[in-house]
Amino acid sequence: MSTPPSVRAQLFRRKPVTAMVEETGAQTDGGVLARRIGPVQLMGLGIGATIGTGIFFVLSSAVPEAGPAVVLSFVLAAVTAGFTALCYAELASTIPVAGSSYSYAYATLGEVVAYVVGWCLLLEYAVSAAAVSVGWSEYLNALLDGTVGVRIPDALSAAPGAGGVVNLPAVVLVTLCALLLVRGASESARVNAVMVGLKILVLLFFAAIAFTAFDAGNYTPFAPLGASGVGVAAASIFFSFIGLDAVSTAGEEVHDPRRTLPLAIVGSLVVVTTVYLLVAVSAVGAQPAGEFEGQEAGLAVILENVTGSRWPAVVLAAGAVISIFSVTLVVMYGQTRILFAMSRDGMVPSLFSRVDARTLTPVRGTVAVALFVGALAGLVPLDFLVDLTSMGTLVAFTVVSVGVLVLRRTQPDLPRGFRVPGYPVVPVLSVLFCLYLIAGLPGVTYALFAVWLTIAAVVYVTYARTHSALRTSR
Numbered sequence: 001m002s003t004p005p006s007v008r009a010q011l012f013r014r015k016p017v018t019a020m021v022e023e024t025g026a027q028t029d030g031g032v033l034a035r036r037i038g039p040v041q042l043m044g045l046g047i048g049a050t051i052g053t054g055i056f057f058v059l060s061s062a063v064p065e066a067g068p069a070v071v072l073s074f075v076l077a078a079v080t081a082g083f084t085a086l087c088y089a090e091l092a093s094t095i096p097v098a099g100s101s102y103s104y105a106y107a108t109l110g111e112v113v114a115y116v117v118g119w120c121l122l123l124e125y126a127v128s129a130a131a132v133s134v135g136w137s138e139y140l141n142a143l144l145d146g147t148v149g150v151r152i153p154d155a156l157s158a159a160p161g162a163g164g165v166v167n168l169p170a171v172v173l174v175t176l177c178a179l180l181l182v183r184g185a186s187e188s189a190r191v192n193a194v195m196v197g198l199k200i201l202v203l204l205f206f207a208a209i210a211f212t213a214f215d216a217g218n219y220t221p222f223a224p225l226g227a228s229g230v231g232v233a234a235a236s237i238f239f240s241f242i243g244l245d246a247v248s249t250a251g252e253e254v255h256d257p258r259r260t261l262p263l264a265i266v267g268s269l270v271v272v273t274t275v276y277l278l279v280a281v282s283a284v285g286a287q288p289a290g291e292f293e294g295q296e297a298g299l300a301v302i303l304e305n306v307t308g309s310r311w312p313a314v315v316l317a318a319g320a321v322i323s324i325f326s327v328t329l330v331v332m333y334g335q336t337r338i339l340f341a342m343s344r345d346g347m348v349p350s351l352f353s354r355v356d357a358r359t360l361t362p363v364r365g366t367v368a369v370a371l372f373v374g375a376l377a378g379l380v381p382l383d384f385l386v387d388l389t390s391m392g393t394l395v396a397f398t399v400v401s402v403g404v405l406v407l408r409r410t411q412p413d414l415p416r417g418f419r420v421p422g423y424p425v426v427p428v429l430s431v432l433f434c435l436y437l438i439a440g441l442p443g444v445t446y447a448l449f450a451v452w453l454t455i456a457a458v459v460y461v462t463y464a465r466t467h468s469a470l471r472t473s474r
Contacts, residue, residue: 012110013470015345017414020097020107023344037254039263041189042247046268048192049246049330051199051323055279058237059299063292066233068284069223071277073233078273080234080437081241083430084397085269086420087404089262092248093417094407096257099341100248100334101396101403106345108403108410115464117399118342119456121245123449124392125335126369129177130376131389132327133170138296139320140169146300146314160379170377177329178370181336184359188329195326200271202319203279205312206299210282213306218288228440235440238390244269245396246334253337258417332373336365346467347460387445388452394434401430 037045063070091104099106102121106114137157145151158164180188223230247265254260279299287302295301300320304313336352340362343353352365404420404427420426465471 010465010471011112013468014108014110015103015106015114015470017095017107017411020095020103023097036184037189037250039255039260041193042250042254042260042264043267043271044193044196045189045250045330045333046244046247046264047200047271048196048326049334050241050244050268050272050327051196051203051275055203055276055299059280059283060292060295062233062237063284063289065225065236066229067221067224067289068219069230070233071280071284072223072230073237074273074276074280076230076234076433077238077241077437078269078276080238080397080430080433081244081269082273083426083433084401085244085265087401087427087430088244088248089265089418090404090416090420091400091407092251092261092265093258094414096251096254096261097341098249098252098337100245100251100338101400102338103251103341104403105399108406109399111468111470112460113399115342115347115460116453116456117396118338118347119452120392120395121338122335122392123452124245124389124396125331125338126373126376127392128389129174129328129331129335129373130170132324132331133173133373133377134167136173136321136324136328137167137169139300139317139324142296142300143314143317143321146310146317166378168378171374173325173328174332174370174374174377177325177332178366180329181333181366182356182359182361182363184361188333192326192329195322195329199319199323199326200275202316202323203275205319206303206316207278207282209303209306209312210279210286214282214285216285218285224289231436231440235390235394235437236387238393238437241269241272241393245393246330249334249337258415262418332366332369335369335373336362339365339369344469346469346471347464387441388448391438391441391445391449394438398431398434398438401427401434 059070062073066073088101091101095104095107097103099118100121102114102118105117137152141151141157151157152169154163155165156168158167160166180191225232244265247268248261251257251261254264283299283302286306292298300313300316303316304310306312339348339352341353342348343350343365352362352368354362354364356363405424407414408423
């Protein structure tokens, strides 16, 4: 009789990369995802999951934290995301499967670490989708007010903690995204690509008008709260770079993933960073920093103040409504694919990996995600959601960077479609930058994150540890 593995061996057992790759395209009890997404659509997913979160409404909270130096906060967040993007590109080209950093951690650091990362991703995606849905209702009200002169009552457009009863527009948005995702990944990607083009045009439109009212005096004093304020703001807005992770969740549904995934990850980061900086610099130049605090649909308000007319603000609000729809769609897509990978590994119930034979999508998993995200969006205020998303994102990014270091040492001969330049300096810098931003998050975020991890630990001990596919395959 063989000796059962020790507890440590069970916790840190790794899933072979070859086994992960062999699973893609292989029929399982739940079904198989189809490779229907091309490189342009994939880059659109990355841009779609990123632009529309931070830049449309986070300035109202980030500028009070950093002052005009919020532009440096965006730079700091972008540099951190850039280092991490290179690490993502290497692992995505080496392990081109669904699950993103959860799967990468399973191959490099072991089951328990992968499980924690998976729960961080679930938090990151669910809370991010809810956060942008809350912001969507603000711009929807601005659009309705500017076009037909009506507003949705506060009771039906804000969460209980924000002066309302339920954020009904946010719930409707989540429902619409779920219906589209159920139809198919390729269909969702095509719709997203159209929305991405529109949102970029709208933001360039904003920057062009805002620069006409640029006042260098608005940048004085530049950093009233010093370097600490810049770091705190960067930590808050980092959730807007979730798109990097969303690209890698599509690893089993793209053509030629070893080449396409790295190109899409790096390409989407370049586009996003350029647009973010243009909008941030022009917005702060067009409006004094003290006016950003508590400002709803802030970019639309700036355009109205600059032009003295309602129509530019209406155009911006319409663009924001389309843009944030795109973000919610892609983020919910990413969460369903992470749950798909975790379910296939036995970490969560099998319903999340059951693929509909007609649409080739995890319909039941999508419905479950929509119910959870809809509840968060309808009932939880925005401020709590933003920082929790940043925490989950930064933890996942840190693990990906460590994973590059581990996999280079343990399996140096694996075929890699992309290698991190400047190795090992870049992965180490990525880890350090992520830890710096984590340190800038408020204490309440740590407390809520600890509660989330406690729940994860209970579920792992009572369910995942005994249902793990690695355990049952032995």
